[in-house]
Each structure stands twice: as C-alpha cells, then as structure tokens.
Amino acid sequence: MTLHNGKLLALCVVTVIVLFGLQFVLPPYLTLALTRILILSVFAMGYNMLMGYTGLLSLGHAMFFAAGLYAAGLSTYYWGVTLPVAFVLGIVGAFAVSLVIGLLALRTQAVSFMIVTLMFAQAGYLMTLQFTNITGGDQGLTLPTDARSFGLFGMVVDMTSDTARFNLALLIFTVVLAVLFAITQGPLGRLFVAVRENEPRTQMLGFDTYAIKLTAFTVSGTISGTAGALYGLMFGYIGSSFAGFQNSIEALLYTLIGGPGTLLGPLLGTAVMTMLIDRLSGITTAYLIVIGVLLIVVNLWFPKGILGTIRDRWLGWLK
Amino acid sequence: MTLLRTKGLSRHFDGLKAVDGVDFALDPGEIRAIIGPNGAGKSTFVSLLSGRIKPSAGQVFFEDRDVTGMPAHKRVRMGIAYTFQITNIYGAMTVLENIAIAAQNRLRPHLFSRKPVSEVEIARAATKAAQEVGLGDLLYETAGTLAYGHQRLLEVAMGLALQPKLLILDEPTQGLSDSEIENFQEVVRRVAQSATVLLIEHNMDVVMALADRITVLDNGRVLAEGSPGEIVHNDAVQAAYLGAPA
Numbered sequence: 158m159t160l161h162n163g164k165l166l167a168l169c170v171v172t173v174i175v176l177f178g179l180q181f182v183l184p185p186y187l188t189l190a191l192t193r194i195l196i197l198s199v200f201a202m203g204y205n206m207l208m209g210y211t212g213l214l215s216l217g218h219a220m221f222f223a224a225g226l227y228a229a230g231l232s233t234y235y236w237g238v239t240l241p242v243a244f245v246l247g248i249v250g251a252f253a254v255s256l257v258i259g260l261l262a263l264r265t266q267a268v269s270f271m272i273v274t275l276m277f278a279q280a281g282y283l284m285t286l287q288f289t290n291i292t293g294g295d296q297g298l299t300l301p302t303d304a305r306s307f308g309l310f311g312m313v314v315d316m317t318s319d320t321a322r323f324n325l326a327l328l329i330f331t332v333v334l335a336v337l338f339a340i341t342q343g344p345l346g347r348l349f350v351a352v353r354e355n356e357p358r359t360q361m362l363g364f365d366t367y368a369i370k371l372t373a374f375t376v377s378g379t380i381s382g383t384a385g386a387l388y389g390l391m392f393g394y395i396g397s398s399f400a401g402f403q404n405s406i407e408a409l410l411y412t413l414i415g416g417p418g419t420l421l422g423p424l425l426g427t428a429v430m431t432m433l434i435d436r437l438s439g440i441t442t443a444y445l446i447v448i449g450v451l452l453i454v455v456n457l458w459f460p461k462g463i464l465g466t467i468r469d470r471w472l473g474w475l476k
Numbered sequence: 477m478t479l480l481r482t483k484g485l486s487r488h489f490d491g492l493k494a495v496d497g498v499d500f501a502l503d504p505g506e507i508r509a510i511i512g513p514n515g516a517g518k519s520t521f522v523s524l525l526s527g528r529i530k531p532s533a534g535q536v537f538f539e540d541r542d543v544t545g546m547p548a549h550k551r552v553r554m555g556i557a558y559t560f561q562i563t564n565i566y567g568a569m570t571v572l573e574n575i576a577i578a579a580q581n582r583l584r585p586h587l588f589s590r591k592p593v594s595e596v597e598i599a600r601a602a603t604k605a606a607q608e609v610g611l612g613d614l615l616y617e618t619a620g621t622l623a624y625g626h627q628r629l630l631e632v633a634m635g636l637a638l639q640p641k642l643l644i645l646d647e648p649t650q651g652l653s654d655s656e657i658e659n660f661q662e663v664v665r666r667v668a669q670s671a672t673v674l675l676i677e678h679n680m681d682v683v684m685a686l687a688d689r690i691t692v693l694d695n696g697r698v699l700a701e702g703s704p705g706e707i708v709h710n711d712a713v714q715a716a717y718l719g720a721p722a
Contacts, residue, residue: 365547
C-alpha cells in the first residue's frame with residue numbers, strides 16, 4: 158500500500174519520449190514552435206505550482222519570468238559571462254525576487270493577493286522602461302554573437318541551431334517536470350493541496366500555512382524565472398514586453414486550459430493555445446475574439462481544464 | 477501536575493462576555509465534559525484553548541508552559557488537537573489522504589527535513605488511525621461523499637493521527653444516529669487510554685456514560701464542577717437548565 162503515483166510517472170516518461178521523437182518527424186517550422194511551447198510550458202508549470210496546486214491566483218507571474226530573463230540576459234550582455242553561468246544567475250535572480258515578493262504578497266489573501274501581485278508586476282514592468290539605458294526598454298537588447306553559443310564538456314552548443322535549441326529546451330523541461338513530480342506527488346505537495354482545499358483546517362492540524370504558501374510561491378516563481386532565463390538566452394533577445402501584463406495572463410490561460418493542479422496540464426494548455434493562436438492569426442486578425450469565446454466556454458463547462466476534467470471523470474491519478 | 481490550566485480566561489465580543497474569567501484545570505488521563513445551555517460560551521472557551529481565537533484577558537498553560545500567545549499550529553505540535561463542531565475535512569480528498577495530512581504533521585514536522593519519514597510510514601500511521609475509528613474499509617473513498625456519521629469519525633481519526641496529549645471534541649455526536657453514538661462512545665473510551673479528552677456535548681446520556689468529571693458553563697462563567705453524580709444533583713445547574721429559581 159502506497160501513496161505514490163506510478164501511473165502518472167509512467168505517463169510523464171512516455172510524454173518526454175514522445176516529445177523527443179517528434180523532432181525526427183516534424184518539419185523544422187513546427188520543431189521551432191515546439192521549442193517555444195516547451196519553454197512556455199515551463200513558465201506555466203511554475204504558475205500552476207502556485208495557482209493549480211496551492212490555490213493562490215497570482216496576476217503577476219510575468220515579473221518572475223522577466224526576473225529570470227533580465228538576470229540572465231543582462232549578465233551575459235554587460236559582463237559577458239558564459240551562457241550556463243548566465244542561466245544559473247537567471248534562476249538565482251528569480252528565486253530572490255519571488256522570495257521577497259512572496260514574503261510581502263502572502264500577507265494578503267484572495268482578491269487583494271491578486272491585486273498586490275499585479276501591482277508588483279506592473280512596478281517591475283515600469284522599471285524595465287524607466288531604466289531603458291540599461292534594459293533597452295521596449296526595443297529590448299539583442300545578445301551579441303559571442304553570447305549565442307557556449308562550450309560545455311568540450312562540446313560547442315550553438316544557440317542558433319534548431320536541433321540544439323529543441324533538445325536543450327526538452328532537457329530543461331524534463332528536469333523541471335521531474336522536480337515538480339517529486340514535489341507535488343510527495344508529502345510537500347500534499348500540504349500545498351491541503352492549503353488549497355482547506356487552509357484553516359490545515360492550520361488546526363499543526364501546520365504553519367504561511368510557510369507552506371511561501372514555499373509554494375518561491376518554487377513557483379523560481380520555475381517561471383527559469384523559463385524566462387532560458388527564453389532570453391535561447392532566442393538571444395530580452396525586452397520589456399516579457400514583463401508586461403499580457404505575459405502574466407498567458408501563463409494563467411495555459412494553465413486554465415490544460416488543467417490547474419495537474420502535472421501535465423500546462424504542457425497541454427500551452428500547446429493547444431499557442432497552436433490555436435498560430436493557426437487563427439493566419440486566418441483572421443481578430444483571432445483574440447475566438448480565443449475569448451473559447452475561454453468563456455472552457456470556464457463555463459470545463460472549469461477544471463482539459464486534464465482536470467479527464468481526472469475528475471475517469472482518471473483519478475492524473476494530478 | 478495538571479495537563480492544562482487557565483487563569484482568568486476571558487473573551488469579549490464587543491459588549492458580550494462570551495467567556496468571562498474562567499479558571500479551569502484538567503488532569504492528565506481524565507475524560508472531562510463541558511456542558512451548559514446554548515450560548516454559555518463552551519465553543520468559544522475551547523477555541524481559546526486551541527488557539528483558534530485570541531483571549532481578551534487571562535492565560536492558558538499547557539504542561540505548565542504559558543501558551544497564551546502561541547499560534548494554533550504550534551499548540552497542535554505541543555499536543556492539543558481539536559476536532560471541529562461543524563465537520564471540517566478535505567472534501568475532495570480520499571479518507572486516507574485526509575488522515576495522512578494529520579499523520580504527516582507528527583511524523584514529518586518540518587517542511588524540509590533531512591531525514592524525511594517515508595510515505596509508506598505516513599500511510600501506515602494514517603491507516604491505523606482509520607482502523608481505530610472503524611473507517612478501515614473506506615480508505616479510498618472521497619471524503620466529501622461519505623455519510624455524515626462517517627465524516628464525524630474521520631474528524632476524530634484526523635485528531636487521533638496527531639497522537640495528541642489532549643483531544644478536544646466539539647459536539648462530536650451532533651447529528652449521529654443512536655447506533656453511531658454507541659460506536660462513537662467506544663472510540664472515545666479507546667482514545668482515553670492514551671490521551672486526555674475534553675468533550676463538549678449536549679447529549680446528556682453520552683456525557684454521563686463517558687465523563688469522569690463535568691464542568692458546567694453558564695453565561696461565560698464556571699457554574700459548577702464535579703463528578704456526574706454531583707452535577708446531576710446540583711441546584712444551580714438545575715436552575716440554569718430548567719429556569720427554576722436556585
């Protein structure tokens with residue numbers, strides 16, 4: 158008798174294998190799209206950690222994505238550090254920002270929490286515009302050529318190669334997936350869900366729920382920042398649009414569509430949404446209307462998202 | 477040594493003195509019932525003991541340590557478990573998961589422990605607590621779909637999984653059938669072998685059958701205290717319950 162979730166682990170392994178195989182089947186254009194999907198789903202997976210598992214709805218996750226993006230991008234742009242070092246700096250930067258913001262924002266609840274996270278994120282966004290001479294502001298910065306490749310263990314990895322980008326994105330995705338599996342399917346994850354389901358009861362079972370929420374917040378922000386760092390370094394561009402409100406909302410959308418509180422939901426949601434936007438924008442410039450209608454439909458009839466609905470109806474282990 | 481002691485414990489809601497200067501002492505190992513008319517302050521009093529609400533004045537001592545300013549979750553860690561009057565469980569989770577959260581608090585008190593207790597051990601402790609209250613066959617049922625009586629038992633199982641020194645039961649038999657109450661009394665007797673039990677209860681049959689001593693609250697004050705026999709024959713208690721002049 159055990160509480161471990163072997164079926165979900167198997168599904169995750171199969172998913173990663175299928176993703177790896179796709180690069181040999183898909184045309185280059187779609188491989189590039191899939192690379193983007195993988196990175197953005199890491200962003201959404203971080204968001205899902207907080208919103209899906211812990212039940213805290215943040216409207217400011219672009220701030221953590223941007224923290225990773227800028228910490229990584231600026232350090233390689235100005236100090237010329239190698240890409241792996243810049244990537245680590247990006248993660249550290251996102252960790253620091255999410256810890257500090259978490260300490261403050263978690264003093265509020267529900268609607269005030271949404272507003273406070275939104276305000277911090279907007280302040281962050283305006284800062285990237287204020288210090289345009291450093292960040293490049295709206296125009297952004299394009300990373301120099303010598304920051305477009307790195308050597309690791311005697312191997313040169315070229316960030317302009319589609320294959321290298323795809324496999325690197327898949328590697329980071331897999332690591333994040335493994336970390337999140339370990340967190341969410343174990344004792345710590347049980348506490349996150351306990352806070353989501355019934356916070357006062359969790360307190361009366363002897364847990365410091367503030368500490369639990371702060372842990373979830375920091376893990377969430379750090380993972381979202383990891384996606385930001387990867388995005389900036391991989392595509393060689395950092396700009397303030399990544400810190401904007403729309404980016405926060407996108408993480409929320411991907412999570413909602415895929416299924417909040419399911420491990421693979423963000424991947425599915427990101428894939429569905431980005432492909433949909435991609436196809437629709439080819440047909441009409443008013444594609445946001447279609448997206449809007451879709452969201453209303455999902456919220457009315459499938460508020461648990463695709464995987465959440467499947468979990469509730471058929472597969473209880475899908476969480 | 478007393479297990480729990482209060483000194484001048486008070487809680488005022490604006491003008492209303494819900495709990496008004498209560499001095500109270502509980503010995504280890506006893507089953508104590510708190511009774512009193514509606515609005516006597518019973519639930520407020522035990523909420524003050526568990527730390528769910530803060531007192532306006534007075535002190536609470538647990539094992540001779542002043543816990544008055546201590547947050548609820550730390551008191552639970554010290555051994556004060558509280559089961560809710562209104563069933564308060566994780567409705568979307570299974571019975572086993574509900575109890576596992578409680579068991580985890582005892583077995584794995586720190587979020588990031590270096591030598592974490594395995595999930596298997598947490599599951600074993602949770603299963604044991606479920607069996608003790610007779611929920612052993614319903615481990616994988618979703619808690620929210622259980623019959624009311626079973627949800628009440630689940631509340632108690634969550635309390636048990638904490639292995640508390642003091643288990644506070646707030647109106648545990650409310651809404652239970654006669655046969656469920658019978659079973660419930662068995663459970664409480666078994667719990668009492670390892671823990672002190674503080675019971676708020678309206679059902680006098682249950683109180684008389686279980687309690688070693690009874691404390692009567694009225695208008696936020698202690699009206700009387702004694703063995704069940706003494707309380708039954710206490711004039712002031714009869715007056716408070718029946719409204720006759722004392």
